[in-house]
Amino acid sequence: MTDKTPILELKNVVSAYGRIQALKGISLKVFEGEVVSIIGANGAGKSTTLMTICNIVKAVSGDILYKGERINSVNSDILPTMGLCQVPEGRRIFPRLTVLENLDMGAFFRRDTAGIKDDVERVFDLFPKLRERRKQLGGTLSGGEQQMLAMARALMSRPKVLLLDEPSMGLAPLLVKQIFDIVKMINEQGVTVVLVEQNANLALQAATRGYVLETGNVVMEDDAKALLANPDIRKAYLGE
Amino acid sequence: MDFFLQQLINGITLGSVYALIALGYTMVYGIIQLINFAHGEFFAAGGYMGVILISYLSAQGLHPYACLAISLVLAMGYCALLAMAVEQLAYKPLRQASRLAALLSALGMSIFLQNGLMLTQGVYDKPYPTEITSGGFEVGAISVSYMQIFIVALTAFLLVGLNLLVFKTRIGRAMRATAQDKVMSALVGINSNRIIALTFAVGAGLAAAAGIMVGLYYGSVNYTMGFVPGIKAFAAAVLGGIGNITGALVGGLIIGMVEIFAAGYISGEYKDVFAFIILIGVLYFKPTGIMGENVDDTRV
Amino acid sequence: MTIHESKRLWLACGVGLVWFLLLLWPLLGIKPEGLEFASTFKVFGYVAVAAVFVMFFYQVKEAGYLDMVGTPTKQASTALGKTYDKAPTWLLLGIVLAAAIAFPLVTGRYAHDVAISVLIYVCLGLGLNIVIGLAGLLDLGYIAFYGVGAYTYAILSINYGLSFWLCLPIAAVIAAIAGCIIGYPTLRMRGDYLAIVTLGFGEIVRLILNNWMSLTNGPNGILSIPRPELFGYTFRSLSSMYYIILGLAVLTILAVYRLNYSRIGRAWEAIREDETAAELMGVNTFLLKLLAYAMGATFAGFAGAFFAARMKFVGPESFTFLESAMVLAMVILGGMGSIPGVILGVLALVALPELFREFQLYRMLVFGGAMTLMMLVRPAGIWPAKRVGRRSEEAE
Numbered sequence: 001m002t003d004k005t006p007i008l009e010l011k012n013v014v015s016a017y018g019r020i021q022a023l024k025g026i027s028l029k030v031f032e033g034e035v036v037s038i039i040g041a042n043g044a045g046k047s048t049t050l051m052t053i054c055n056i057v058k059a060v061s062g063d064i065l066y067k068g069e070r071i072n073s074v075n076s077d078i079l080p081t082m083g084l085c086q087v088p089e090g091r092r093i094f095p096r097l098t099v100l101e102n103l104d105m106g107a108f109f110r111r112d113t114a115g116i117k118d119d120v121e122r123v124f125d126l127f128p129k130l131r132e133r134r135k136q137l138g139g140t141l142s143g144g145e146q147q148m149l150a151m152a153r154a155l156m157s158r159p160k161v162l163l164l165d166e167p168s169m170g171l172a173p174l175l176v177k178q179i180f181d182i183v184k185m186i187n188e189q190g191v192t193v194v195l196v197e198q199n200a201n202l203a204l205q206a207a208t209r210g211y212v213l214e215t216g217n218v219v220m221e222d223d224a225k226a227l228l229a230n231p232d233i234r235k236a237y238l239g240e
Numbered sequence: 241m242d243f244f245l246q247q248l249i250n251g252i253t254l255g256s257v258y259a260l261i262a263l264g265y266t267m268v269y270g271i272i273q274l275i276n277f278a279h280g281e282f283f284a285a286g287g288y289m290g291v292i293l294i295s296y297l298s299a300q301g302l303h304p305y306a307c308l309a310i311s312l313v314l315a316m317g318y319c320a321l322l323a324m325a326v327e328q329l330a331y332k333p334l335r336q337a338s339r340l341a342a343l344l345s346a347l348g349m350s351i352f353l354q355n356g357l358m359l360t361q362g363v364y365d366k367p368y369p370t371e372i373t374s375g376g377f378e379v380g381a382i383s384v385s386y387m388q389i390f391i392v393a394l395t396a397f398l399l400v401g402l403n404l405l406v407f408k409t410r411i412g413r414a415m416r417a418t419a420q421d422k423v424m425s426a427l428v429g430i431n432s433n434r435i436i437a438l439t440f441a442v443g444a445g446l447a448a449a450a451g452i453m454v455g456l457y458y459g460s461v462n463y464t465m466g467f468v469p470g471i472k473a474f475a476a477a478v479l480g481g482i483g484n485i486t487g488a489l490v491g492g493l494i495i496g497m498v499e500i501f502a503a504g505y506i507s508g509e510y511k512d513v514f515a516f517i518i519l520i521g522v523l524y525f526k527p528t529g530i531m532g533e534n535v536d537d538t539r540v
Numbered sequence: 541m542t543i544h545e546s547k548r549l550w551l552a553c554g555v556g557l558v559w560f561l562l563l564l565w566p567l568l569g570i571k572p573e574g575l576e577f578a579s580t581f582k583v584f585g586y587v588a589v590a591a592v593f594v595m596f597f598y599q600v601k602e603a604g605y606l607d608m609v610g611t612p613t614k615q616a617s618t619a620l621g622k623t624y625d626k627a628p629t630w631l632l633l634g635i636v637l638a639a640a641i642a643f644p645l646v647t648g649r650y651a652h653d654v655a656i657s658v659l660i661y662v663c664l665g666l667g668l669n670i671v672i673g674l675a676g677l678l679d680l681g682y683i684a685f686y687g688v689g690a691y692t693y694a695i696l697s698i699n700y701g702l703s704f705w706l707c708l709p710i711a712a713v714i715a716a717i718a719g720c721i722i723g724y725p726t727l728r729m730r731g732d733y734l735a736i737v738t739l740g741f742g743e744i745v746r747l748i749l750n751n752w753m754s755l756t757n758g759p760n761g762i763l764s765i766p767r768p769e770l771f772g773y774t775f776r777s778l779s780s781m782y783y784i785i786l787g788l789a790v791l792t793i794l795a796v797y798r799l800n801y802s803r804i805g806r807a808w809e810a811i812r813e814d815e816t817a818a819e820l821m822g823v824n825t826f827l828l829k830l831l832a833y834a835m836g837a838t839f840a841g842f843a844g845a846f847f848a849a850r851m852k853f854v855g856p857e858s859f860t861f862l863e864s865a866m867v868l869a870m871v872i873l874g875g876m877g878s879i880p881g882v883i884l885g886v887l888a889l890v891a892l893p894e895l896f897r898e899f900q901l902y903r904m905l906v907f908g909g910a911m912t913l914m915m916l917v918r919p920a921g922i923w924p925a926k927r928v929g930r931r932s933e934e935a936e
Contacts, residue, residue, distance in 0.1 A: 056423055080429035092424045094417045096534065104410065105417050109429040157429065275732050292570050299572035318566055325559050330912045339731055340678065341915045344872055347865060348911030355905040360567040467861070471743070474736060509751040516740035523733050524725045 005068045007032040007192055008053070008084075008161055013062035015052040022048040024216035025062065030161070035183070035193045037203035037224060039237055040213035046196040047089050049213070050163045054079055054086050066161070081109045083160030087167065089196075091146040093153065095139030099130055102138050102149055106156030116156070123152040126182060144175040151182065161192045168199050180206050200237035204228045212237075242381040247504045248497070253388045253457075255496025256395035260450035261473035262480070262488040263402065264443025270419040270483030270534050271439050272335065277346035278326055279447060280470020281353035282319045286448025287461035288361055289315035291368050304372045312394075315452055316445035323444030324437045326353075332433070350466075357463040365460040372456065391453045398449060399489060402442070406485060415439060419483060419534065468512060472499070475519035481529030490530055494518075546599060553595050557588055640786055644779035652778040656850060658890050659785040660843050665870045665882040666796045667839030672868070673877035674805060675832035676812025678735040680864055681722065681742020685715040685837035687749060687859035689844025694762040694854045695755065704768035708845050715841025716834040718745075723833030727826060742864055750856040761855030765848050781850050788846060792839050796879060799835070808832055862904075869907065873914050875921030884923050 006029040015023045023045050030036045038046050051057040053064055055076045064072050066084055079085070093102050103123060107116045124131035127148045133141060138149060147167060154162060164183065168176040176199075183206060187193050197203035204210050207224040212233065220227070227233050261283050268276045293311035298304060330349045334342045376385030406412040418425040418435045426432055454469075455461045476495040480487025495515050503511035522529060565580045644652055664686060671679045689711040696702045696710065722741045726734045749756050756762065768775045768784065775781050799805050807828050810818035819825050848854045866889060874885020893903050914921075 054427060056426070075431070076426040077429050077431045080427070086427050088424065088427060092421055094420045094424065096420055097413060097417060101413050101416075104413060105425070105428050105430070108410065108414060153428065273732075275736065289566060292566065295572040296570050296575075318563075321559075322563055325563060329556075330916070333916055337915070337919065340872075341919045343678070343732060343735060344868075345912045345915040347868075348908045348913075348915065351862070351865065351904055351908030352912065353908075355902075355908060357567070359901065359905060360564075468743075471736070471740065475740075478733070478736075510747060513744050513747050516744050519740050520725055520737050523729055523737055527729070527733065 004031060006030055006065070007067055008194065009063075009065040010049070010053070011063040011065070013049075013052060013059050013064060015048060015057050015059045017048075017057065022057070022216055023052060023059075026213075026216070026218055028211050028218060028221070030192060030194055032160075032192050033187070033190065034208040035187050035195060035206055037195045037197060037207035037210040038213055039197060039200040039203050039210060041237075042198065043215070044213040045216040046198075046213055047165050048216075050086055050088070050165050050194070050196055053163065054084070080157045080159070083158070084163070085154045085157045085159035085161070086163040087150045087154045087165065089165040089169065091143070091150045093138040093141070093146050093149045095137065097138055099134045099136055099138060099141070099149055102153050103156050106153035110157070119156055119158070123155055126155075126185075127152050144171050147171060147175070147179060151179070155186070159191055161194065162186065163194045163196075165196045166198060167195070168197060168202055176202065200233070201228075243504065246382045247500050249382065249384055249388060251497030251500035252493065253391050253496070254500055255493035256392050257450045257454055257492075258469065258473050258476045258496050259489045259492025260395055260398065260446045260453075261469060262476040262492045263485065264447045265474050266477040266480070266482055266484060266488040267415075267419075267439050267443045269477070271415070271422075271436055272331070273339070273535060274331060274342050274346065275474065276331075276440075276443075277343065277470075278330075278349040278353055279443065280466030280473070281350055281357070282323055282444040282466075283447040283451045283454075283469060283473075284357060284461065284463060284466035285322060285353065286315050286319045286444075286451030287455040287465060288357060288366065288451075288463075289318050289448065290452030290455050291366055291461060294369060294372075298369060308372055312449060312452055316448045319444040319448035319451075320441035322353075323440040327437055327440045332436075354463055354466065361463060363463065365462045367460045368455045370459060387453075387457050391457065394449065394453065398446060402446070402485065405442070411435075411438070471519075472512075472515040475515050475522070478527075479518060479522045479529055481531040481533050483534030484529065484531045485534075487529055487531035487534075549599070550595065553591055557584075557591060560584070560587060637790070641783075644782050649778060652782055654891055654894050656778065656782055656785055658886055659782075659789040660847055660850075661867065661870060661886045661890050662789045662883055663785075663792045663839050663843040664867045665874070665886050666792050666879065667836045667843070668867050669836075669871050669877065669879075669882050670796065670799065670808075670839075671832050671836035673871060673882075674800070674808040674812065675829060676808075677723075677726070677829060677832060678731055678738070679833070679836070680735045680739035680861070680868065681745070682738075682836065682840060682867055683859045683861070683864040684722065684742045684745035685718055685840035686844040686847070686863070687745060687854075687856070688715045688718045688837075689841030690848040690854045690858070691749060691756060691762070691844075692841070693845035693848045694765045697766050698762060698764070704766070704845070704849055705770070708842060711845035712838045712841035715837040715844065719833035719835075719837030720830050723830050727829055739861060739864075742859075742861060746856050746859050746861075749859065756856070759856060761853055761857075762848075763853050765852045765854065767852065768849055775849075781846075785846055785850075788842055792842070793879060795839075800879070804828070804831070866907070869911050873911065873921055875923040878921070878923055881921050881923035885921070888922070 008030040010026050010028050013023055013026045014021065026045070026049060028036070028038075028049075038049060040046050048057055052059050055072070055074060059072050063070050066079075066082065071079070071082075071084075074082075094105060097105065100120070103120055104116070107119065110116055124134070129145055130149055130152060133145065138146065141149060151164075151167070167179050167183070171179065180202060183193060183195070195203055195207060204224045204227050210222065210224045210227045211218050212220040212227070220230075220233070222230070228238070261279070264279050264282065265276060268274060268279070290311050293314055294307045297307040297310060302310070326349055330345045331342060334345055374386075376383055376388070378384075404412075406415060414425065414430045415435055415438065417428075418430055418432050422432055425435075451461070451465075454465070472495055473492065476491035477488050478491070479494060480489070480491030495518060498514050498518060499511050502514040561580070561584050564583060565577070568580045568583065569576050643655060647655075664682070667685075668679065668682045671677050671682065692711040692714050693704065693707040696707050697704065702710075722738065726737050729737060750759055752758070767781070775784060807818070807823045810821065810823055811825050811828060815825055847858075870885035870889050871882055872885070873888065874883065875881020889907070893900075896903075899906075
């Protein structure tokens with residue numbers, strides 16, 4: 001039994017949109033260095049979980065712990081400075097800022113100009129297409145390029161924990177593979193990843209462990225490989 | 241032809257003033273989708289602070305140009321602080337409330353500020369010292385006053401400054417990012433409350449400068465001076481495309497010129513009506529304005 | 541309230557007062573003769589004392605110390621409310637009506653004056669309530685219809701000698717037409733833009749009234765407007781005029797009440813809540829919105845004609861945006877969409893200030909501040925409308 005503190009933990013978190021309950025008591029743990037996938041049907045609460053962690057959706061009860069400390073009442077804009085960063089669903093790059101400006105916003109809270117410059121170069125090495133388009137407005141990029149920009153922007157904050165919401169959505173298979181290769185690489189460099197995906201197969205292939213969400217509750221938790229082999233999961237989410 | 245050129249000069253002068261006020265409306269609407277009804281009062285307050293400071297400083301024996309420069313800066317600063325206070329008190333608590341509530345709160349603030357000016361400064365026009373403002377030259381049959389040149393020059397200067405702020409600085413990028421996607425900007429670490437406060441401050445500062453210019457140009461200020469120019473400036477902001485900074489400039493110049501030309505060629509008494517007609521026309525035919533809107537249309 | 545919360549509240553209050561001082565002093569204390577602080581501190585003193593009072597009162601209330609007074613009062617008012625609900629409506633209304641009719645007999649001229657104003661604004665408030673409370677159209681230029689009605693009677697009675705009773709419906713019709721004209725361009729606009737456009741129209745009307753010398757006599761206004769006559773009797777006294785406006789107000793209340801519970805009223809509410817959905821359900825939003833403007837304007841037209849007859853004079857300065865804002869405030873602060881709410885709002889904004897005549901100068905300041913405060917604290921108004929039918933969460 002490991003007694004390592006999880007780098008991110010949710011304990012019985014309940015959150016709501018107005019009067020509609022979205023999360024009905026979610027508990028999950030993420031350990032440093034892992035890739036944890038959250039899968040489930042549409043409306044199960046996967047995106048809400050990430051938004052609740054980031055305090056965009058307020059947790060009504062329960063605890064959200066980051067590096068052991070309760071972050072329920074920490075303002076959303078403080079979290080990136082603590083190393084917790086989200087790439088939300090739908091890419092959400094700033095459409096009327098250029099690629100470079102978008103990246104700069106990713107590093108908004110950082111003061112080390114030299115470090116930022118280096119990171120921009122590193123990010124361009126990872127995503128050469130972005131270097132080509134660096135003076136272009138974000139809104140003029142293709143879907144795949146926007147996804148890359150969104151991820152690159154997140155990397156600019158030098159995150160310790162990266163929350164990814166549906167990175168594969170709307171992308172061609174080749175691009176999806178690219179994205180997931182990059183996720184793997186980021187993880188190998190030490191970033192903990194929490195991955196929300198509707199494409200359960202991809203999500204579990206890339207992950208160490210997985211959680212299955214159903215209408216605001218965690219219904220299953222296991223190693224990713226075990227989930228992939230689980231007949232119920234295969235039937236419900238892997239299309240068998 | 242001379243008449244036309246004269247009107248052109250007058251129109252550009254007036255248009256510059258409207259543009260400066262319009263910027264405040266457009267920036268605030270771009271970032272929190274609120275029509276700041278009280279914005280016209282920042283314009284008026286600026287005009288008042290200008291004459292208060294200029295009178296005081298020149299009584300202390302300062303050179304008129306120094307008086308003007310210092311008063312300009314201080315008045316802009318004062319209105320910036322005023323705007324931040326109003327935002328914190330009357331708008332921030334209503335960010336999640338209905339648009340109607342925010343609009344009415346703004347309306348209440350507008351009336352409150354206007355009457356605050358009246359109670360502290362009196363109901364009568366407050367005259368501006370005219371030594372600084374007199375004089376001009378002729379080019380043929382066209383007269384250009386130094387004041388007109390000053391207004392256009394100062395507007396240009398402030399616009400360049402604004403441009404630098406918004407497009408070349410990091411905080412300016414943050415302002416644009418927040419206006420485009422408030423949630424995402426929080427997720428990258430931008431404190432939207434501070435950015436919104438800054439937006440109000442900058443907008444009010446520009447309006448204050450416009451207020452001083454108007455005071456110098458017409459020779460006096462009055463506590464009601466914010467109402468009609470406020471509506472016209474809003475019309476200008478909408479005409480140019482709400483949320484769009486270049487649009488505010490374009491809209492302001494157009495409204496200013498239309499007003500002057502209409503007064504000159506059609507009717508002097510009904511000149512105010514033309515701005516309203518343009519406003520209604522734009523909102524009816526092309527609500528996104530000439531240069532297109534620039535507002536946050538994303539939600540969580 | 542915990543000590544911590546209490547401290548934070550006092551801190552916030554303190555910070556607020558410092559900001560206030562900082563913003564107040566330059567307006568009061570910088571004079572060419574020199575810098576002075578006495579006048580600023582005097583004003584600041586009053587405000588600070590008031591603020592401390594309010595803070596103290598609030599904290600005491602939150603701590604529950606006022607429950608000795610509060611709970612029995614609440615019980616009394618709930619009991620009163622229950623009796624109110626139990627008593628037959630016609631009895632209550634009868635009492636109110638009887639009181640209203642007897643009113644001029646037991647009060648003096650000043651009270652008649654205030655009462656007439658109240659009743660005029662009741663008509664205006666209920667009219668605006670149709671536009672904004674029922675149909676959800678934020679009309680900031682409503683007073684224009686009032687002006688149209690007033691000038692219609694003025695012009696027709698002086699130039700053509702038409703009687704008041706004939707002009708009353710004419711004024712209403714012309715106001716309604718104005719309503720359609722002003723309403724038409726706004727039909728496709730969204731909320732805040734609609735507000736500004738109607739404001740613009742209101743201003744345009746005022747400017748026309750101010751500048752069309754041949755028709756309206758411009759800023760000088762129209763004088764010597766005749767009082768109404770009926771079978772040889774001229775309504776010369778204020779108390780006689782009172783009965784006319786009382787009649788108009790009662791008619792307005794009845795009309796609005798019927799509209800409220802009619803199919804049209806339902807359709808308006810549907811438009812207010814979700815226009816697209818209403819359209820999809822077969823509601824002709826175009827016609828209905830136009831109808832809302834027209835109906836609202838009609839009542840303003842009636843009130844305007846009466847106003848002209850009562851004052852015997854009309855001028856453009858009576859129809860400014862500030863007037864529109866005041867009527868708006870009466871509707872919103874009293875309770876949008878509810879008849880008693882609007883009446884309460886009118887009383888609060890017309891009758892109440894009369895009690896504080898010495899503070900006349902501060903009236904508008906307080907009005908503006910109160911409007912903002914209401915939005916922050918109680919946006920539904922003093923007496924909000926009861927929803928027809930219940931939502932599932934509210935059912936017992």
